[in-house]
Amino acid sequence: MVLVPLAVTTSTKVDAALVREARAVAARWGVPFLPRRAKESVAPWLGTKAAALLVVGGDGVTLWDAEGSFGFHAGMAHLRRMRLRAGEPDAFVRVAELRAGDAVLDCTLGLRRYALGEDSGPIEVLHADAREYLKTLPSRAFDVVFFDPMFAKPRKSQPAFDMLRRFAEHAPLTHETLAEARRVARRWVVVKGAKYTDDLRKLGLEDEPGSRFTDVIWGRVGPSAAP
Known part of the structure; x- marks a missing residue:
């Protein structure tokens, strides 16, 4: 698999609405969407499937790379x-x-x-x-x-x-x-x-x-x- 700079996936609490939202984000940014199974860790994906991941969840959006993560919230x-x-x-x-x-x-x-x-x-x-x-x-x-x-x-x-x-x-x-x-x-x-x-x-x-x-x-x- 070719390593991409950025991809989008969902949090572990996967439902149809969340998948649609994550796919829409991926389409808007022109990056791949990676389907995720419930309770599947994204850690093995970093550096193998993507250099960074934008994880769309019910409680917000989190950016991950091999060194850490940053959650986007109202703060x-x-x-x-x-x-x-x-x-x-x-x-x-x-x-x-x-x-x-x-x-x-x-x-x-x-x-x-x-x-x-x-x-x-x-x-x-x-x-x-x-x-x-x-x-x-x-x-x-x-x-x-x-x-x-x-x-x-x-x-x-x-x-x-x-x-x-x-x-x-x-x-x-x-x-x-x-x-x-x-x-x-x-x-x-x-x-x-x-x-x-x-x-x-x-x-x-x-x-x-x-x-x-x-x-x-x-x-x-x-x-x-x-x-």
Whole structure:
């Protein structure tokens, strides 16, 4: 069997709906789907059938390779949602000046997997290179354009996140892409960065005032002049 870079399979709790979902994921990404029997381990597959596996389960999606795994789940996003529901401030909402009904383009979006709730909005996920996709959009297409690029210098994090870094896009945000984002944005282009680095300054962005207890900083810039 030819070793493929990435394949999709299901968790051990296999049912018809889960298989359909996993097959749809494989088709969307253009990678093989590997059927899995109940209680069958995927460990022997790594390095023989595939270099990495995306395992679709009822409780989420997990990325596996020979060195470990990383599970995609709501995590901090869920905690932020609960804090917002309780009326607590949120840095992104504040910097982006988000309002009800806004259209936001997240150029570094992860997975879509959670149901629409009364305090959330619909998400349309498009698998594309953000640098190229921005060029196809008309001017002023979104209220806010957001970038959360992979930090050049890794922060201290859980070991599982090191695994995600091996598969993530590491290309830095460029002035050209930022310019396209400014053309597409109606209000702000927001960029998330790491404290004690010059990531934002390289792009000509100033740090927005924020908490001194976090190692995350935010920059923003308004739309470019109308074409």
